[in-house]
Amino acid sequence: MDILTEALSSMRTGLPRSVRTQGRAPWGLRLSPVAGAGFHVVLYGTCWLVPEGDEPHLRPIALSPGDVVFLRDGRGHVLADHPSTPPQEARPAEFSLGAPLGTVTIGGDGPGTSLLCGHYHLDQGRPHPLVRQLPEIIHLPTRHGRHAELCAAVQLLGSELENPRIGSAGIVPALIDSLLLYILRAWIEDQPQTAAKGWAAALGDPAVAPALAAVHGDPAAPWTVESLAGRAGLSRAAFARRFTALVGEPPMAYLTRWRMTTAARLLRESDAPLTTVAARTGYGSEYAFAKAFKREYGQAPGGYRRASRAA
Numbered sequence: 001m002d003i004l005t006e007a008l009s010s011m012r013t014g015l016p017r018s019v020r021t022q023g024r025a026p027w028g029l030r031l032s033p034v035a036g037a038g039f040h041v042v043l044y045g046t047c048w049l050v051p052e053g054d055e056p057h058l059r060p061i062a063l064s065p066g067d068v069v070f071l072r073d074g075r076g077h078v079l080a081d082h083p084s085t086p087p088q089e090a091r092p093a094e095f096s097l098g099a100p101l102g103t104v105t106i107g108g109d110g111p112g113t114s115l116l117c118g119h120y121h122l123d124q125g126r127p128h129p130l131v132r133q134l135p136e137i138i139h140l141p142t143r144h145g146r147h148a149e150l151c152a153a154v155q156l157l158g159s160e161l162e163n164p165r166i167g168s169a170g171i172v173p174a175l176i177d178s179l180l181l182y183i184l185r186a187w188i189e190d191q192p193q194t195a196a197k198g199w200a201a202a203l204g205d206p207a208v209a210p211a212l213a214a215v216h217g218d219p220a221a222p223w224t225v226e227s228l229a230g231r232a233g234l235s236r237a238a239f240a241r242r243f244t245a246l247v248g249e250p251p252m253a254y255l256t257r258w259r260m261t262t263a264a265r266l267l268r269e270s271d272a273p274l275t276t277v278a279a280r281t282g283y284g285s286e287y288a289f290a291k292a293f294k295r296e297y298g299q300a301p302g303g304y305r306r307a308s309r310a311a
Contacts, residue, residue, distance in 0.1 A: 003203060004184060006216050007128040010261045013268075016176050018118025019095070020103045020161060021079070023047065027107025028080035028087035034119040037131075038071035039183065040079070043158045045113030050078040051137060058137075066142040066154055070183045072134045074119055081113065099164055100172040116157060120180055128261070129248050130199040138187050147186040153179055202246035207232035207239060211251065219259045220282040225251050260296040263289070267305040274301055 021029065023045075031038070040049065042063045049069055051058040060083040063069065071077065078087040088106070096103050101116075122131070142151035157175050160168045191200040202208045211228040214221075228251055229239035243251045259281040266277045278289030293301045 003209075003212050003216050004130070004188075005181065007130045008122075008180060008184070010265055011122040011126075011128055011131060012120070013123050014121035015173070016118055016120050016180075018101060018116060018176050020098075020101050021115045021117045022103055022105045022112065023079070023081060023115075024107035024112045025081040025110030026085045027113075028078055028085040029104070029106055030078050030087040030089055031076060031117070033076040034074035035124060036074050036119045036122045037180075038074045038077075038119045039117075039179065040069045041116040041154055041157060041179070042067045043114040043116060043154075043161065045111065046081075047113045047115070048078075048080050048083050049137075050080065050083050052076040052078065061137070061139055063139075064141065064143065066151060068140045068142065068150060068154065068179075068183055070134075070138040070140070070187075072131065072136050072138070073124065075136065079115065079117075081107070081110070100169045101161065114161075116161065116176070118176065126261070126264075129254075129257075133198040133200075133248070134184070134187070138183065140183060140186050140190075147182075150179075150182040150186045153182050198246060198248065205242070205246060207234055208243050208246050211239070211243060212247070212254075215255050215258055219255070219262050220280055222282070223251075223255055256292070256296075259283075260293060263293055263301070264297065264304065267301055268308045277301065 020043075023029065040063070042065055044065050046065070047063050049061045049063060051061075052075065061069065080087055090104055090106075094104050094106050096105065104117075140147055140150060142154055145151075153175055157172065157179070160172050160175070188200050188203060202212065210231050214228065214231055215223060225236050225240055228243075229236045232239050232242075234242065240251060243254075247254055249257070263277050263281045266272055266280065272280075274286045274289065278284075278286050281289065283289035283292065290301055293304070297304055299307070
């Protein structure tokens with residue numbers, strides 16, 4: 001069971017949105033906060049990302065060709081040729097339609113920079129713990145042989161955007177969709193095994209990872225702390241302590257969370273009857289399921305489904 005893919009799928013509420021940004025110095029572009037996770041890929045040239053906010057850890061980040069930036073909460077920020085360049089808001093006149101993506105063109109007549117900018121629609125109201133534990137801003141350079149698969153994806157995107165050909169309209173969205181998994185996998189694999197903590201450690205832990213795979217693979221199974229501990233080869237108490245320390249919540253709390261997350265996705269994406277949704281998430285009756293779902297989401301399953309469809 002691929003836990004990273006499952007966790008991200010559970011949060012997705014729509015397709016990624018993206019645009020190509022072309023800037024010539026001097027240029028600066030202010031990007032408002034978005035409901036989801038933002039990302040930027042530097043196709044060529046250099047620039048700076050300046051996060052908005054007063055927190056002391058938020059400093060300008062120098063970006064080079066091939067660099068990828070991921071903004072976990074869609075924080076507002078500025079992209080510019082230099083941190084001192086006054087930014088402007090994007091104006092409709094600067095946007096032009098194109099295939100496979102539209103383009104925003106700003107700035108003067110100095111050195112040029114090209115970026116792929118966009119955001120992923122992720123449910124920030126109930127983020128999966130894996131995503132919630134990520135840094136606010138992830139910066140991944142791909143030069144000098146780092147992150148080979150992510151680098152290859154960036155190069156493919158650059159090639160398709162620079163020289164669109166037959167099939168580019170389908171290839172580019174698929175690459176952008178896959179980019180999220182490449183970004184998070186690269187960050188997780190960057191964490192030193194000796195210093196990794198939280199989900200970065202849990203996904204590689206010989207005791208916790210099999211238990212997570214079991215829960216994700218069959219959320220309807222009658223899992224107990226004992227049965228999950230047995231898979232891990234640990235005592236009940238030792239397993240519970242280790243699971244809680246890495247995942248951030250006890251095994252049964254995470255099981256309930258994943259069952260409800262799975263139920264919400266089934267309600268959003270299928271027409272399955274409530275009895276079927278209940279059975280697929282480990283509840284013996286529609287009544288027990290509805291009670292648990294309302295406790296978790298604040299509304300009955302049917303109301304949640306209608307609201308999701310309307311939105």
